[in-house]
Amino acid sequence: MILQYGQVWQYLPDFLLGALTALWIAGVAFAGGLAIGLAGASALSFGPWALRALVTAYVRFFTYTPQLVQIFFLFFALPEAGIILSPVTAVLIGMTLNAGAYLTEIQRAGFASVPPAELDAAETLGFSRAQTVWYVIAPHVVRALYPALSNHYIIMTLGTSMAAIFGVEELTGRALNANAISFRSVEIFSIVAVIYIALTIIASALLWLVGRWLFRVKAKVF
Amino acid sequence: MSAWDIIIAEAPRFFTWWNLRFLFIALGNTLIASVAGCAIGYALGFLMATLRLPQLMPIGAVRAAAILWVEIFRRIPFLVLLLLVFFLSQFAKLEAPLWVIAVTAVALRMSALAAENIRGGFETVRPTQWEAALTMNLQPWTVLGRVVLPQSWRVILPPSIVHVLSMVKETSLVSQIGFIEITFAAKMLTQRGFSALLTYGTALVLYFCVSWALASFGRWLERRLTTRRPVSRPAASLLPAP
Numbered sequence: 001m002i003l004q005y006g007q008v009w010q011y012l013p014d015f016l017l018g019a020l021t022a023l024w025i026a027g028v029a030f031a032g033g034l035a036i037g038l039a040g041a042s043a044l045s046f047g048p049w050a051l052r053a054l055v056t057a058y059v060r061f062f063t064y065t066p067q068l069v070q071i072f073f074l075f076f077a078l079p080e081a082g083i084i085l086s087p088v089t090a091v092l093i094g095m096t097l098n099a100g101a102y103l104t105e106i107q108r109a110g111f112a113s114v115p116p117a118e119l120d121a122a123e124t125l126g127f128s129r130a131q132t133v134w135y136v137i138a139p140h141v142v143r144a145l146y147p148a149l150s151n152h153y154i155i156m157t158l159g160t161s162m163a164a165i166f167g168v169e170e171l172t173g174r175a176l177n178a179n180a181i182s183f184r185s186v187e188i189f190s191i192v193a194v195i196y197i198a199l200t201i202i203a204s205a206l207l208w209l210v211g212r213w214l215f216r217v218k219a220k221v222f
Numbered sequence: 223m224s225a226w227d228i229i230i231a232e233a234p235r236f237f238t239w240w241n242l243r244f245l246f247i248a249l250g251n252t253l254i255a256s257v258a259g260c261a262i263g264y265a266l267g268f269l270m271a272t273l274r275l276p277q278l279m280p281i282g283a284v285r286a287a288a289i290l291w292v293e294i295f296r297r298i299p300f301l302v303l304l305l306l307v308f309f310l311s312q313f314a315k316l317e318a319p320l321w322v323i324a325v326t327a328v329a330l331r332m333s334a335l336a337a338e339n340i341r342g343g344f345e346t347v348r349p350t351q352w353e354a355a356l357t358m359n360l361q362p363w364t365v366l367g368r369v370v371l372p373q374s375w376r377v378i379l380p381p382s383i384v385h386v387l388s389m390v391k392e393t394s395l396v397s398q399i400g401f402i403e404i405t406f407a408a409k410m411l412t413q414r415g416f417s418a419l420l421t422y423g424t425a426l427v428l429y430f431c432v433s434w435a436l437a438s439f440g441r442w443l444e445r446r447l448t449t450r451r452p453v454s455r456p457a458a459s460l461l462p463a464p
Contacts, residue, residue, distance in 0.1 A: 064387075064433035065426045066394035069405055073426060076418035081225035154297075161299035165398060172302055185309035193306055197297040 008187045011178045015192060018171035019199050025170060026157040029092055033099025033156075034149075040104030041141075042133045045111045055104065062101030068162050070094045075166055087166040099156060106148050110141035143215050150207035154200050161196075171195060228417045236420050241411065248407035249428055255324040255396060255403060256389040262325065263332020263389075264382065270333060271340035277352050278362045288337070295334035300392045303327050308399050320401040327396070328389055335388075339381050343374035376447040383440030387433050394429070404428050 043055045062070065071094035074085060085093065114137050122132045142149075164173035175192040179185050273279050273288035295303070304327040311318045318326075347370045355365040397406035408425035412418050 060434070061430065064437065065429045066391035066405070068394040068397075069408070069422060069425050069429060072405070072408075073418075073422040076412065077422050080228055080417055080419050158297070158299040161301045162395065164301070172299065175302075186306070186313045189302060189306045189309060193298045193302050196299055196302060197294060200297045201293075 003187055004184060005187050005191075007182055008178070008184050008191060011174070011182075011188070012191070014174050014178070015171060015195055018169060018174040019195055021168070021170040022157060022160040022163075022172075023199070023203075025088075025092065025095070025160045025163060025168075026153065029095035029099050030153050030156055032092075032096035033103045036096070036100030037103025037107045038133070038138065038141075040100065041107035041111055042129070042137075044104065044108050046129055059101045059104050062098050063105065067094060067098045067159060068165065070098060071162070071166065087163070087168050091160075091163040091166055091168055095156065095159065099152070102152060103149070106145055106152065107141055109148075110145040111137055113144040114140045146211045146215055150204070150211065153207065154203060157200055157203060158196065225419055229420055229423075232417050232420055236411075236416050236424075244411075245404070245407055245424065245428065248402050248404045249432070251321070251401065252390060252393050252403040253432070255321060255328060255401065256386060256393050259325045259328025259393075260332050260336075260382075260386045260389050262329035264336045266329060266333035267336025267338075268340055270337035271344060272366065274337075274341070275344065275366075277356065278366065292334045292337045295330050296338070298331075300327070300331055301395050301398065303331055304395060304399065320396075320399060323399060324393065324396045324401045324403075328393065331392070332385065332389060335385050336382070339385065340374075340378055342381075343378035344370055346377050347373050379447060380440055380444035383436060383443060387436045387440070390432055390436065391429065 040055045040059065043051045047055070071090055074094050075087065075090040078085060118136055118140075119132065122136045127135065160170055161172040163170050164176055167173065169177070171192060175188050179188050182188070270288045270291055274285045276285065279285050279288075298306075304323070307327045307330070308323050311323055351369055352365060355369050356362070360368070393403055394405040396403055397409060400406065402410075404425050408421040411421040
């Protein structure tokens with residue numbers, strides 16, 4: 001047996017489109033997770049104990065169980081309770097909730113990095129809790145946590161590959177389809193692996209530039 | 223029927239001795255694949271982390287290769303890595319059993335994460351200590367074993383428990399090649415006609431329990447390792463004790 005890449009190059013444009021799908025799924029889920037995480041971290045820092053317990057339970061549940069099984073549950077078990085989700089919706093909801101739990105944890109650590117004097121100043125100026133979170137804490141969190149957040153975005157881009165299991169045609173899903181047609185498995189999946197590597201390196205580089213220009217983060221992202 | 227009715231109606235038929243036995247064997251397989259994969263992965267990762275130390279490895283090309291290894295395996299999704307290992311073993315006509323493929327994939331992925339973790343641990347030791355030890359004519363490997371590792375293993379160990387935890391979760395993807403771990407067991411039970419609420423719900427509970435135990439162990443370890451006395455004691459003061 002010899003590796004025959006000649007038969008497989010025709011799928012390359014298809015794969016690159018799939019990579020775009022992977023990027024937007026990761027982007028949407030990351031944005032949703034960031035919002036959930038900000039709310040969760042504010043609740044953990046300032047909320048009443050019942051809310052804190054609820055958020056802690058949420059974070060524990062989603063960080064202690066595999067994302068794949070969470071999406072399996074959403075996709076296969078919820079229809080029995082009368083909720084039917086399309087594959088993309090199930091993957092997006094699962095990834096968003098999962099990201100929300102991790103980003104709550106990450107952002108909570110960032111809340112601790114805010115100097116207490118600034119919180120006192122905000123209180124003196126009559127900021128509400130929401131205003132304090134948005135105008136005082138969030139900028140600190142973004143700056144202190146930018147490397148951790150961009151790292152999580154990369155992890156989520158890689159995590160989109162499990163959408164293929166539910167029939168979403170992103171990069172891995174298209175690879176499985178091409179594999180079913182051509183049976184050139186090693187060739188296809190090695191190309192896909194290289195695309196993922198290139199994709200995440202480009203994403204890392206872009207995130208590094210954005211961090212450099214927008215937030216003046218000097219820390220390395222790679 | 224509401225969700226609760228389904229669960230209550232099916233539970234006695236689901237939680238039988240044979241189903242539970244099946245699930246516990248699957249749990250064992252999950253643990254074996256992740257723990258064995260992590261152990262091999264940590265050994266590989268340690269090798270990669272030491273190979274990129276300029277004090278130990280004078281050849282630049284080898285250092286670059288070690289960095290490349292880490293960057294490659296960090297940036298391939300676990301599912302794609304698993305399928306690649308699976309198809310490569312078929313391609314090479316190895317006829318490897320599924321657990322070997324699972325352990326190999328976990329070990330490759332883990333080696334990249336472990337190398338980064340171990341490198342982070344090495345970097346907590348100041349380079350001046352390397353210079354001092356090398357100036358005293360110690361062999362580089364002796365410096366690593368006697369000077370650097372005793373100080374850095376406390377930093378390395380707690381995140382490695384987190385890595386084992388994340389691998390326990392990643393192995394759920396191994397269900398895709400048919401290795402009977404928790405997720406695949408849940409899938410099989412679903413196909414036997416049990417409610418997906420019950421099967422995947424049980425899988426989630428099992429994963430939660432394992433992860434919770436691991437995470438508690440990791441936190442305990444971290445507390446224990448960080449609150450104990452530092453390795454190098456401060457030099458004795460020249461002043462008389464008060």
